[in-house]
Amino acid sequence: MHKYIEREKSWLTFNARVLQEAGDNSVPLLERLRFLGIFSNNLDEFFRVRFAAIRRLSLSGISGEKVLGGISAQQLVKDITEIVIQQQSESLRILNNIEAKLETENIFIIDENHISVEQEIFLKDFFIQKLSPELITIILNDLAEFPILKDTVGYLAIKLVMKHNAEVHYAMIEIPNTINRFVVLPSKDKRQYVILLDDVIRHHLGSIFNIFDYESVSAHMIKITRDAQLEIDSDLSKSMLEKIATSVKDRRIGEPVRFIYDQEIEKDTLQFFLEKMHIVSTDSIIPGGKHHNRRDYMKFPNLGRFDLLYKTNNPLPIPGLSLEGSLLEKISKKDYLLHAPYQSFSYLTKFLREAALDPKVTSIKITLYRLAQNSQIISSLINAAKNGKKVIVQIELQARFDEASNISYAEQMQTEGIELIFGIKGLKVHSKVCVIERTEKEKTKRYGFISTGNFNEQTAKVYTDVTLFTSHQQILKDVSKIFEFFEINYRLYRYKHLIVSPHYTRFRFNKLIDREIAHALEGKKTFMKLKMNSLSDFDMIDKLYEASNVGVKIQLEVRGICSLIPGVRGMSENIEAISIVDNYLEHSRIYIFGNAGDTEVYISSADFMTRNLDGRVEVTCPIYDSEIKKELIDIFDLGWKGNVKVRYHSEKLDNKYKIRKENEPVFRAQLETYNYYQKKVEVVAEIV
Numbered sequence: 001m002h003k004y005i006e007r008e009k010s011w012l013t014f015n016a017r018v019l020q021e022a023g024d025n026s027v028p029l030l031e032r033l034r035f036l037g038i039f040s041n042n043l044d045e046f047f048r049v050r051f052a053a054i055r056r057l058s059l060s061g062i063s064g065e066k067v068l069g070g071i072s073a074q075q076l077v078k079d080i081t082e083i084v085i086q087q088q089s090e091s092l093r094i095l096n097n098i099e100a101k102l103e104t105e106n107i108f109i110i111d112e113n114h115i116s117v118e119q120e121i122f123l124k125d126f127f128i129q130k131l132s133p134e135l136i137t138i139i140l141n142d143l144a145e146f147p148i149l150k151d152t153v154g155y156l157a158i159k160l161v162m163k164h165n166a167e168v169h170y171a172m173i174e175i176p177n178t179i180n181r182f183v184v185l186p187s188k189d190k191r192q193y194v195i196l197l198d199d200v201i202r203h204h205l206g207s208i209f210n211i212f213d214y215e216s217v218s219a220h221m222i223k224i225t226r227d228a229q230l231e232i233d234s235d236l237s238k239s240m241l242e243k244i245a246t247s248v249k250d251r252r253i254g255e256p257v258r259f260i261y262d263q264e265i266e267k268d269t270l271q272f273f274l275e276k277m278h279i280v281s282t283d284s285i286i287p288g289g290k291h292h293n294r295r296d297y298m299k300f301p302n303l304g305r306f307d308l309l310y311k312t313n314n315p316l317p318i319p320g321l322s323l324e325g326s327l328l329e330k331i332s333k334k335d336y337l338l339h340a341p342y343q344s345f346s347y348l349t350k351f352l353r354e355a356a357l358d359p360k361v362t363s364i365k366i367t368l369y370r371l372a373q374n375s376q377i378i379s380s381l382i383n384a385a386k387n388g389k390k391v392i393v394q395i396e397l398q399a400r401f402d403e404a405s406n407i408s409y410a411e412q413m414q415t416e417g418i419e420l421i422f423g424i425k426g427l428k429v430h431s432k433v434c435v436i437e438r439t440e441k442e443k444t445k446r447y448g449f450i451s452t453g454n455f456n457e458q459t460a461k462v463y464t465d466v467t468l469f470t471s472h473q474q475i476l477k478d479v480s481k482i483f484e485f486f487e488i489n490y491r492l493y494r495y496k497h498l499i500v501s502p503h504y505t506r507f508r509f510n511k512l513i514d515r516e517i518a519h520a521l522e523g524k525k526t527f528m529k530l531k532m533n534s535l536s537d538f539d540m541i542d543k544l545y546e547a548s549n550v551g552v553k554i555q556l557e558v559r560g561i562c563s564l565i566p567g568v569r570g571m572s573e574n575i576e577a578i579s580i581v582d583n584y585l586e587h588s589r590i591y592i593f594g595n596a597g598d599t600e601v602y603i604s605s606a607d608f609m610t611r612n613l614d615g616r617v618e619v620t621c622p623i624y625d626s627e628i629k630k631e632l633i634d635i636f637d638l639g640w641k642g643n644v645k646v647r648y649h650s651e652k653l654d655n656k657y658k659i660r661k662e663n664e665p666v667f668r669a670q671l672e673t674y675n676y677y678q679k680k681v682e683v684v685a686e687i688v
Contacts, residue, residue, distance in 0.1 A: 002570070003545075004563045005651060006071055007536045008050055012083050012654040014043045014560040017581040019087060020647075020655060023094045025287040029105065030300060030308040031583070032098050037298030039091060043084065044295060047258045048151065048228035051080060051284065055257050056227070065676060067155070080097040088260075090291045106191045107303060111290075119185050119193065127204045130199070134176040137208060137271075141169055146276040147310045151226040151254075153177060156201060156219040159260075159269045163215045168452075170272050173201055173208070173219070181296045184303065187592065192303050199293055199418060207677075220265035223292040226254035263287035284648055310583050314345035316677050319684040321469075327351050328358065328438065328447055331469050335625040338467040339635065342677045345460035348467060349376045351449065355436045356384035362444075363390040365483045366434040370402045371409060372458040375530045378409055394421040394486050396429050421486045427502060429486070430612065431605050431619040434466075435479040448474035450621045452588040452603050464670075466603050466632070468621060472497075475621065482619065491659075501618035506540075509613075512593050512600070513543050513552075519596045520550045527553045527594040529636045533587060534561040534607040540659035541608075550572040557639050559586040562649040577649035578658065580639055582670045591620070591634050601629045640677060642669030 020028055022035035057064045057073040064073040099109050109389055115123065138147055149172075154481060158171040160452075175181070175198055185193035198221060201208075205217050233366055259279045261270055279285065302309060321327065321336050330336070338347050355361045364384050371377060385391045395410050397403060410420055423429045432455065435448035453465025470476065479499040485493050485500075492503060498507045518524040528547070535541065535556065541564045548554060549571070556566070557576040566575040580586050589604040606618035623629050644666055646658040660666065 002070070002565065002651065004538060004541060005068070005564055005653065006068060006076065007561055008046075008054065008076060008080055009083070009653060010536070010563055011046060011050065012080065012082045012087070012502075013655060014581075015039055015046070016087060017647055017655050018042060019094065021581060021645075022091070022199060023097070028310055029098060029101055030302060030305065031310050032094075033297045033300045036095060036098070037295045037300070039087075040293070040296035041298065043087075043150075044225060045228075047225040047284065051077075052227035052255070052257045054080070055255075055284075067188055071310060072515055077284070081286070083208055084284065085286055088288055089546075091294065095294070097290075100153045101223075105305070105308065106559060107194070107305070108191060109196070110185075110199075111195065114201040115186075115195075115203060118188065119195075122186055123183075123200055123203065124194070127200060127207070130179060131176070131200060132204075134178055134208075135201070135208070136174040136176075136282075137171060138173075139169060139171045140272075140276070142325060147172075149222075149224045149277065150174075151224055151228075152196065154221055154223050154291075155574075157222045157265065157269055157273055158205075158209075159216075159218045159266060160209060160212055160214045161216045164211050166215075168268070169212070169214075170269065171209075171483070172222075174626060175201065175221075175293075180299070180301070181293075182299070182301055194301065194303075196291060203277060214393075218266065218269070220262035221290065221292050222262070223260045224256050225260075227257050228254060228492060230318075254270075258284040258286065260286045260288045260292050262290055262292075264290070275310045303350065309375050313342075313674050315341060316681055317345075318343055318347060319680050321347065322635050323347065323350055327354055328468070328471075331447055332445070332471045335472065335623075335628055336469045337628045338449075338469065338632055339631075339673075339677065340460040340465050340467070341462060342464075342674050345457055347469070348449065348455060349380060349457070351469065352377060352380035353383070353433075354523070355438075355447075356380050356387055356389065358438065360440065361389055361436055362439045363392070363437045364434070365392040365394075365480070366395045366455070367396075367429055367431050368406070368409075369396045369430060369432065370454040370456050370457060370459065371405065375403075375409065377455045378413065380636035381413065381418060385417050386418045391418045392421065392483060393418055394423065394429055397422055407635065414440065421483075424486065427617055429612075429617040430483075431482065431617050433479050433482065433619055435476050435483075445471065446473055446480070447471045448476045448479055450475075450479070450619060451591075451604070452605055462583075463585045466590070466635075468603060468623065468628070472624065479619075482617070485617075497622055499602070499604075499620035500604065501606055501612060501616055502614050505618060506613040508592075509540065510543055510607075512591075513547050515595065516593060517547050517550050518551045519594070520547070522551045522596075524596040525594060526551070526596065527555070528660050529555045529557075529590075529633070529640075530608075531557040531588060531590040531593040531636055531639065532607045533559050533589065534609050536561050536563040537608050537610045537613060538563070540613070544575060545571055548572050555636075555640055556649070557586070557636065558649060564649070565651045566649060568651075570619055578640070579647050579649060580645055580669055581647070582645040582668070584670055585670070586639075588635075590636055592633055599629065599633070603632070634676065635673065638673050639669045641667055642672075644668045645670070 018039045023033045042538040054073050054076050058077050154175040156173040160169040181197045183195050202219050285584050294613055321330050330664050378520040381391050386621055395406055432451035435446055437444050449467050449469045451467035453463055475497045478495040482492045501504050516526045533560050554575040559579055566572050566577040593600045604620035606612040612618050643658055643660045647655045
């Protein structure tokens with residue numbers, strides 16, 4: 001009997017849930033395209049990071065069975081490739097189905113073989129004026145060195161057969177990402193038309209290669225994925241900014257780990273590119289359809305068809321906390337909880353703007369992981385520095401795929417006199433905390449917030465996260481100690497309230513679970529309700545199995561990876577585990593422990609993953625306010641009650657849906673959560 005599910009296979013099963021949304025006929029059509037794009041984007045990141053790591057282990061000759069849960073790296077590489085080929089095939093089938101349904105809505109995605117005379121005129125002008133100047137076309141035969149293909153870009157592999165001697169020339173065209181990949185054509189008779197940039201290029205191959213006397217020309221799309229591991233320079237003379245910047249640049253020449261090609265490509269063309277790019281059988285070589293980089297479907301134009309999108313619910317206010325008055329004054333009296341995207345993320349930016357202007361505020365300290373483009377957070381911090389506040393920012397330069405953006409922001413903040421901390425060697429800082437100091441009656445008082453998610457206005461529209469606003473002086477004193485740890489990290493700090501990785505999180509969670517085990521053995525009421533993104537640490541899983549075996553009832557809401565196998569007699573029979581994949585990305589971490597009737601509730605930046613417990617700076621915060629505790633328990637229970645968009649975790653990895661009982665009303669957890677907050681607003685309005 002297996003004790004664990006392989007982490008990588010569990011992740012691929014999560015991505016299959018995203019693909020299920022793309023294939024779900026009840027999801028609005030344009031949203032289905034968005035889910036298809038998310039599926040593809042997720043897969044790209046998986047290959048750049050997780051598959052790349054498994055491949056490195058495989059090539060080293062080490063089996064890796066101990067860390068991989070009982071399977072060898074070599075076998076896992078093969079298994080992953082097989083699963084992905086099947087998923088890619090399914091995604092292509094789903095795309096064809098969506099396109100057929102779009103046609104019933106008078107939306108047509110056409111290719112180069114179905115262009116009308118009117119569209120021909122439009123595209124000729126588009127090609128000359130916009131597309132042609134952006135094209136990079138390379139003739140490959142006589143090059144001494146094969147060009148480096150970028151792993152964020154699609155390419156057309158070109159084969160030219162000459163007229164007189166049948167000589168073959170190969171070339172490639174980089175599909176520019178400076179132009180929207182979906183070209184909206186003039187509509188006709190209430191019909192709307194879209195063509196992909198790739199097909200516009202195919203249509204104009206004659207113009208591109210008109211200097212060649214060729215008999216035939218063909219173009220097939222290829223795409224490469226590279227190992228995204230950063231190699232950090234050990235040169236002590238370089239700053240951390242310089243080291244990360246250099247590593248990000250070097251990423252473009254990382255080892256290829258996946259090669260996708262149009263399965264209609266000629267064998268000799270495919271072989272030419274495989275040989276020139278040194279792609280071997282140990283890499284993941286995946287046949288696909290005519291178009292790759294399907295992540296671009298996340299930006300498919302809405303064409304004004306809002307009836308084919310999910311209804312947008314406007315973010316709600318937090319009852320009792322007005323964006324027009326002073327937030328600090330309100331927070332000084334009680335704690336408040338922000339639950340984005342159901343409630344407005346503007347509270348967080350308003351908090352920082354107020355702190356930046358308040359003459360009594362002397363300092364602001366904050367951790368930053370992933371930031372929005374044109375971040376209001378950065379603007380507020382710069383504003384504070386210009387107003388003479390001491391601003392200290394810990395910015396994580398190694399936030400994967402956000403390194404370049406964070407480097408740019410770091411340089412901008414340095415220029416404005418903000419003090420930067422670049423973390424601790426060997427530890428990513430993944431915590432989401434902020435503390436400000438304010439002089440009141442000649443004493444220093446702290447205010448701050450602790451969150452489960454990034455301080456990012458863009459992702460806050462689609463990621464569900466909770467943020468605690470508090471003036472609890474002891475909690476915020478602990479937050480200040482975390483910033484001391486960043487500066488003097490050889491000292492072991494003690495925290496009275498917060499649970500902080502890497503020193504205490506595993507130990508404290510074990511103690512909390514042990515307490516539930518003790519209560520169960522004493523016959524007391526005991527339970528755990530744990531909501532997280534991923535559960536893959538084997539020791540934590542074993543601890544949950546131990547609790548299950550003495551009768552502790554455990555409910556798990558795990559959106560992504562779940563290496564725990566629930567519902568197995570004698571091992572996990574008291575554990576149930578579900579995943580919710582819907583319009584929003586479930587991202588909050590909420591941990592609830594029954595404690596024999598004296599329930600304890602925590603919010604956290606940490607999942608139950610080894611890296612979060614032992615290899616990062618993470619913060620878990622207790623909730624002391626009774627109303628907020630109830631609210632967080634309600635949030636968990638609303639998710640648990642859901643009977644649509646809910647799948648069960650199981651050893652079969654079959655993403656089995658939770659089935660509604662006979663006569664049971666539809667209960668869509670995310671919609672009901674919005675309604676829950678809307679009722680809170682209405683109740684306050686009635687009282688006022």
